[in-house]
Amino acid sequence: MVVPSGLITEGDTNDTQSPLRANDTPATAEPIPNPGIVVGFGSALPTGVVGDRFEKTADEWDSFKVSLAAGQIVALEVSKWDAVQPGRNDLDLFLFDSNLKLVASSEGVEQYEGFYVPADGNYFVVVRTMHGASTYQLFVASADQVSAQAAAMGLNRFGDFVPGEAVVTVQPVAQAKVVGMTLDRVAANDRPISGATVVAGQANRAMRVQFARAAAKAVGAESAEREPWSGHVMSSEESVRAETIRQIKALRASSDVRSASPNYRVSANAVPNDPLYKLQWHYPLINLPEAWNITDGSRGGAPVVVAVVDSGVVVTHPDLAGQLVAGFDFVSDTRASRDGDGIDADASDPGDLAHGGRTSSFHGTHVAGTIVAKTNNALGVAGVAGGARVMPVRVLGAGGQGTTYDILQGFRFAAGLANDSGRVPAQRADIVNMSLGGPGAVQAFQDAITDARAQGVIVVAAAGNEHSDRPSFPASYSGVISVSAVVPDRSLAEYSNFGPRITVAAPGGSQYLDENADGRPDQVISTVGVDTGGAPGWTYEAMPGTSMASPHVAGVIALMRAVNPGLTPAQIDQLLATGAMTDDIGPSGRDDQFGFGLINAYKSVLAAQNLVVATPAAPVLSSSEKLLSFGAARVQMSFELRNIGGGALSVTSVTSNVPWVSVAPSSVDANRLGLYSVTIDRAKLPVGAHRAVITVTGATDVISVPVSVVVSAGAFPGNAGLMTVMLVDPLTQKRLYGTAMLSTNGSYAFSMSGIAPGAYVLLAGNDPNASGYICELGELCGVWPLKASPQLISVSSNLTGLNFAVLPDDTSISKIWSAAVQSTSPFERVIQAARASMH
Structure with missing residues (x-):
């Protein structure tokens, strides 16, 4: 049984059988891989369940340290999210720089939180459980479908919005509650909403809302505010932005509110702000951004x-x-x-x-x-x-x-x-x-x-x-x-x-x-x-x-x-x-x-x-790639130089501004247009995120191709912590055998004996929330030979070599953009699939 590299379980889950590695503070922040996935658990209050690690204390903070490159995405999926009561299990995501100053956040009540990394550097990634308790999956990656949605929808204090304002719509049944141009009568569940004044719009459509408490913070009417995890003293601007996000978050948690978002500033831009645009590789390929x-x-x-x-x-x-x-x-x-x-x-x-x-x-x-x-x-x-x-x-x-x-x-x-x-x-x-x-x-x-x-x-x-x-x-x-x-x-x-x-x-x-x-x-x-x-x-x-x-x-x-x-x-x-x-x-x-x-x-x-208008087109130098992102593993990439205009164009030089990036022509014509190969030498770099620029000089203009590289602190072998391995009868769902094994470099050796002859499902998983069940949403789960297509093992004599991978359950991840809700647990789906294979 193997846990893939870069997949780890955080150190202070609720499972008392798993070794404890506290990660609540900057001093105890846990190193995590880039790219990578962290499976974790958080609880805003003590669970009160006898035998839990957090029976009498909360697990409010989980802190991690990692080197990140600008443009990467950090995203969080709350496994126990409730669509009926958003925020019932509410986890927020924060990014602090090496000086413990907050530089990005995602503070909604949605199932997904996330943000784009603003600059290269060494960071602390912090997960805070605001309400309830839940397992979660934390992603450090390049832009993908999951994290791009999280980054687009997350409430980031550092977004380009008007501080102290929001754009709000209410449910039809709540429109009568918007009395005297305020939202004070709109139900707020257990979160305070006060001084929310409607300054434009109407209850039956979008309204522009201003928050009185944010205005008070802007003029210093309240004492200085500190970030609770780092202790950093906020400036007046930071405090106003934090209050704005808190009020919008409270509105989003209300059943009376249909939508609430910051009042974002928008400007004309030929490069779209659509979050999945980064995945549309096919547009630069046809020089669409220039068009x-x-x-x-x-x-x-x-x-x-x-x-x-x-x-x-x-x-x-x-x-x-x-x-x-x-x-x-x-x-x-x-x-x-x-x-x-x-x-x-x-x-x-x-x-x-x-x-x-x-x-x-x-x-x-x-x-x-x-x-x-x-x-x-x-x-x-x-x-x-x-x-x-x-x-x-x-x-x-x-x-x-x-x-x-x-x-x-x-x-x-x-x-x-x-x-x-x-x-x-x-x-x-x-x-x-x-x-x-x-x-x-x-x-x-x-x-x-x-x-x-x-x-x-x-x-x-x-x-x-x-x-x-x-x-x-x-x-x-x-x-x-x-x-x-x-x-x-x-x-x-x-x-x-x-x-x-x-x-x-x-x-x-x-x-x-x-x-x-x-x-x-x-x-x-x-x-x-x-x-x-x-x-x-x-x-x-x-x-x-x-x-x-x-x-x-x-x-x-x-x-x-x-x-x-x-x-x-x-x-x-x-x-x-x-x-x-x-x-x-x-x-x-x-x-x-x-x-x-x-x-x-x-x-x-x-x-x-x-x-x-018959005017000849001028030559225009263009690169097929707008950014060469090597991430933490790639060594070589290529880009193509083209003349996308008219007339003749030649390239006079292609140079790098750093010694660890080398550029060489791969397949070019007499004008030096064509493919170039780029190679990086990580041995010349310290741990962290690094940037370089390739400068291309043509006869008519100069363009730049940025390069992004991450150097990790070392290999992060997969580590799922404590694992349970079991055989299950798919007809009765009776657990016939279970044992816990610790990992060694991402591999788990296991053996079983005394098993009665029969047909079984072989599966394994961890239990970070100490529910007594494995393979729940957000937890790690492996099934022999593949989780997507479990097969029965016929036990009549000794069996060896039953290797399979343990991975996060990704059922909800694959449905991030849809309203689809899985009515069965991953464990139940595994058993159902195995049962179906018997007929």
């Missing part, structure tokens, strides 16, 4: 409209709010529609149950999010053309399947052509995206595409995922921009179709590669729905495919239409053929893998502008 400096897809008058002919859209997804125009549902077979009828005006996706008949793909929602997910709203992902709008046209039903006829009718509707609905949209689509396909060609469809192009409609479609040169339709119809898929290193994706009909390539992601070292395959993340019973909920998910590549191209063309509303399909064809919209990444000229090359958003927008 955003010109346009986000907005235009005066009628918006640019992209029709997504697909499975419909989860219209309640908050990242698509305000981003949709009216569409239509053309799934004519009532058996396949899953919405109880045939064609109708409701294009929302009820779910297709495409994943083995259990969960749905919400494919159209993913495609729509890539094109128009709301940008700079501090939520989720950014769309390629957030200023444009999507027209959802539903043509795929149960199983993610549709018919050519239904798809044809949907396409005709989007293009403003006569169709079975008897209506056309008030504004036809500028662009139609079809991330779908099949082997059969239909002349009526080709005719409709020809008619649509004559009306100015640009048609984009996915080339298909069969890794074949066989034609797929509609991508292979004449007049359609057929899109193949590339992975982060700009090679053809392992699944992508190819052949003479390919027009252009775009990011589709990989099922296997992890070029950015975030621990997961580099796929395209976007909006999706989630099946929770009743109306679909919402979440975010990463998927690979040419279906994901196609909307990148549709979104870029939407940006082009924004700066040149008169852009025609024929002009797009010409720009593609001349390389004005792409980077030629294959053999010179058009080829069967990438068509005319990889779509380049910046070049495309410039090309569209130049058709309006």
Whole structure:
């Protein structure tokens, strides 16, 4: 049995059988790995349970020390969080620098807390239990889906907000309690809310609220305040900010309050503040951030409209709010529609149950999010053309399947052509995206595409995922921009179709590669729905495919239409053929893998502008990577230098500002444009987080590529503390044998004897909350041979070599963006899965 490196259990859990390592103070702070996961326990009051370690004393503080790099995320998951009573088990997260000064916090009442690390350095990470008691998981990592959400939603005292103010909405039943423009009568559970005055807005919508006590602190009407863990004396500004967060936290804990957030300051910015934008590796790959400096897809008058002919859209997804125009549902077979009828005006996706008949793909929602997910709203992902709008046209039903006829009718509707609905949209689509396909060609469809192009409609479609040169339709119809898929290193994706009909390539992601070292395959993340019973909920998910590549191209063309509303399909064809919209990444000229090359958003927008005002584009030096993050393990990475403008451009020098970073050309042309390899030497660095800068000097401009490196204090072998190993009869759930074993360098040796013959589940876990049960939410749990697919062990003689891994239970982590609630414990799910395997 093995505990992976970097996974540890903190030193003062509630389990009296586990060795005690106090970690309550700065002097006793416990070293933790980076990256790493810490399983812990906290209690705001004594548990009162006889035999508990914290029977008579609280475990309010858990302190850890670690070296961190700027931009990393520290996140916390509260395992025993209660959605009905937020804050009943309430843990907060704090970051202190080496001088014990607070520099970041996350002080909500939600299940997830987190923040971004503000600068390189050595830090104390502190978990404080405010109410109740709970196990927890503490994450130190690069940006990922879990921690990015925590950082976006956490109440950070050091956020850019107006001190003393909040934006608040109340539940409909509580609107009458907002009396005299104050919130004093709003129920506060066990937390004080006083002097909350409404200065703008109304009870039936958002209100701007000011806090009297924060104002008193601002003028020094109260005595100096100290941080309770470090003893640091707060300045007046720090005290006002702390009070603001406390009052907002109290509001969030109230059942009368629907939402409460700081009154954040917002400024125009071409780089989105969407928390998952850091995972959208595919946007820098096509020079999209540079294009955003010109346009986000907005235009005066009628918006640019992209029709997504697909499975419909989860219209309640908050990242698509305000981003949709009216569409239509053309799934004519009532058996396949899953919405109880045939064609109708409701294009929302009820779910297709495409994943083995259990969960749905919400494919159209993913495609729509890539094109128009709301940008700079501090939520989720950014769309390629957030200023444009999507027209959802539903043509795929149960199983993610549709018919050519239904798809044809949907396409005709989007293009403003006569169709079975008897209506056309008030504004036809500028662009139609079809991330779908099949082997059969239909002349009526080709005719409709020809008619649509004559009306100015640009048609984009996915080339298909069969890794074949066989034609797929509609991508292979004449007049359609057929899109193949590339992975982060700009090679053809392992699944992508190819052949003479390919027009252009775009990011589709990989099922296997992890070029950015975030621990997961580099796929395209976007909006999706989630099946929770009743109306679909919402979440975010990463998927690979040419279906994901196609909307990148549709979104870029939407940006082009924004700066040149008169852009025609024929002009797009010409720009593609001349390389004005792409980077030629294959053999010179058009080829069967990438068509005319990889779509380049910046070049495309410039090309569209130049058709309006014929001015030659200047050369622009650009790097494929905006930050080389080596983390704690990587030694070598690469980046590519490109000319994303026009004209000639040469690189004169590529240098590092420190001796521990070396840069060498890997594959460059005569102008020294191309791939460069970067190698770091950790032996020259002390323990801690370090930064460097690679400076690239070109003939026309200079750019910088930051480098981030973490040097750990040494290896952190996995250590789960005390473990219990047991065999369980899956039918009776009777525990037949259990023993506790201590770890040695992350490995646990165990042996059992005297076991009656039979079929058993072999599992192991720790018990940090001393509940008497292992494999609860937030605890470590291992099942032989894999937790995801337990198998029965038939015991009839001696068995050896039963190795398996012990990992955190991640059921709730994987559902962070959804409202789904698991009704069974991890232990019960293991036993149920084992029982099912017996039949």
